[in-house]
Amino acid sequence: MMRGFGIRALWVGGTLALAPGCLSGARNIGAATTPVGTTEVGVSLNALAFERGREQAYLPSPELSFRKGAGDNWDWGGRLTLLGLELGTRHRLIEEPRWTWSVAPSAGVWYVPVTNNFTEPVNLRLGAQTLLDYRLSRAWTLTGGASLTGAFAGPLTAFQGRFNGANLLLSPGGSLGIGFRLSPSFEVRAEGGLEFPLGLRGGSRPPTGHAGLTFRWSRADRR
Amino acid sequence: MHGSLKCNDARDAAAEAPGAREGVRPPGYLQRLRIAPPWALLLLTFLTGCPLAENYTDEAGPRYSGDHREPGTVASEAPASITVVTFNLSFAEKVTEAITALSRPPLAGADVIAMQEMDAASVDRIASELGLAYVYYPASVQVDDDDFGNALLSRWPIVADRKVHLPHDDPYHQRRRIAVLATLDIGGTLVQTASVHNATPIVGLGGRLDQAEAIIDAMEGTGPVQVIAGDFNTSDPGSLRQMVKLFSGRDFQWASEGVGDTVDSVIGGLPLDFVFAQGLAPLERGVDRRPAGSDHHPVWVRFAWPP
Incomplete structure (x- = not known):
């Protein structure tokens, strides 16, 4: 019995250790851009739903993120896992007293041994998200998002020119989040979202999803 | 593995x-x-990336076969039961130990032996020592430059055979996996058999389920009595359950159900090797855990006969 427990514990431990090698669609941002001269750093604790075999599976996935104000209406930033990096910009298009509308293009490279269901541990993603913030009060902000991401998903041998097992995917998706500002420099954000991957060969795949909490701190840059 | x-x-x-x-x-x-x-x-x-595997992509070969059954010793009447064994011999490095294991009860006298990680010379030697007919197809060349493939050995005539390429080459080496299918004539009844070696969990579970389904599809409609045996590489959590569910959904019985772990590994015992059957009733089953020249243990199932 102890041996069985030990094996299970080893599996769980190993899975958690590799959890950063998961493909995650969680962006965990709102529409409001980071002000110039300010840097935001976030820690996210997400749960991922993904295709495993012919069923859905669920895994925890921690992520780090950052944003840096670059102009009056735009910032740049990214999110980082042990085996994945996504970088992008966010552009504020419309700002009204109650709401803000932005678009956020991004590009990422991911090595995903854990959530790979076939032979595609390497993922290169290029996409954009449109975000709409609706401010419920000074502290609470509701964020709706819609995204469209194109991805190359393939084997490591793609770097040698061997593409057997590679796929091109198009993933429309949506997210809903709510942010609560605890102080001018600290925000907590909850977000859930879905993506609906479509293989350009092989048709649709089961949806993937995420839900999680993000803790985000901001601070003025030193001059 | x-x-x-x-x-x-x-x-x-x-x-x-x-x-x-x-x-x-x-x-x-x-x-x-x-x-x-x-x-x-x-x-x-x-x-x-990683060094690419050298696969045998030909649809029909290379193919090796032989018949070492002694004339006159081949049963002409239908048996009371048939025993199927599956055994991954771990790169066929310890053939002598394997022959010893296959020569003692409960494996001795097996009617069908499905073997994996084999090379042609080792298959021929085992068949010769045990007095069996065999067919062997290599899937690829292994790191030690020996061939790496599957074999079916039988006390009964092999009347037809073929190789089935499995989908989803592994994403790091593009190593190909295959199944070897053979039709056996057991006392006048044709039995469809397959020796399977699915990819390791390097290929995601969806890919390995596709591999298993490719074998079931290849055998569909070939006859009412079918046995699919081999190393399904179900070491990752949940994969065994989904593999069994796939076979059950295609009217196969998990004939070796309940035998337990079939591999000793650094993380403990793992259930990787199975026998699935259609049109046959299992009577007994087990794993021979004595040393047999491999990290895998031979799995055996005795079926009632006639079907």
Whole structure:
């Protein structure tokens, strides 16, 4: 019995250790851009739903993120896992007293041994998200998002020119989040979202999803 | 179960890079050295990938067969039961131990033996020692330059056979997996058999389920009595349950259900080797855990006969 427990514990431990090698669609941002001269750093604790075999599976996935104000209406930033990096910009298009509308293009490279269901541990993603913030009060902000991401998903041998097992995917998706500002420099954000991957060969795949909490701190840059 | 270690070549090459032996370093070098290697190795791995496997992509071959059954000893009447064994011999390195194991109860006298990780010479030797007919197809060349493939050995005539290429080559070496299918004539009844070696969990579970389904599809409609046996590489959590569910959904019975773990590994016992059957009623089943020349243990099932 102890041996069985030990094996299970080893599996769980190993899975958690590799959890950063998961493909995650969680962006965990709102529409409001980071002000110039300010840097935001976030820690996210997400749960991922993904295709495993012919069923859905669920895994925890921690992520780090950052944003840096670059102009009056735009910032740049990214999110980082042990085996994945996504970088992008966010552009504020419309700002009204109650709401803000932005678009956020991004590009990422991911090595995903854990959530790979076939032979595609390497993922290169290029996409954009449109975000709409609706401010419920000074502290609470509701964020709706819609995204469209194109991805190359393939084997490591793609770097040698061997593409057997590679796929091109198009993933429309949506997210809903709510942010609560605890102080001018600290925000907590909850977000859930879905993506609906479509293989350009092989048709649709089961949806993937995420839900999680993000803790985000901001601070003025030193001059 | 075994993975190639060739990916380590990239790490070795990086460690022995010419720059690593230079004597003069600019300021800050040591700090960069501590940070750079993991990312440099990851980048190197991404850019170079792993050495590619040499697969046998031909649809029909190479094919090896033989018949070492002694004339006159072949049963002409239908038996009271038939025994099916599946055994992954771990690169066929310890053939003598395997022959010893297959020559003692409960494996002795097996009617069908499905073997994996074999090369042609080892299959022929085992068939010769045990007095069996066989068919063998290699799938690829292994790291030790020996062939790596599946075999079916039988006390009964093999009247037809073929190789089935499985989908989803592994994403690091593009190593191909196959199944070997054979039709046996057991006392006038045709039995469809398959020796299977699915990819390791390097290929995601969806890919390995596709591999199993490709074998079921290949055997569909070939006859009412079918046995699919082999190493399904279901070591990752949940994969065994989904594999059994796939076979059950296609009217196969998990004939070796309940035998327990079939491999000893560093993380403990793993259930990887199975026998699935259609049109046959299992009477007994088990795993022979005595040393047999492999990290896998032979799994056996005795079926009632006639079907």
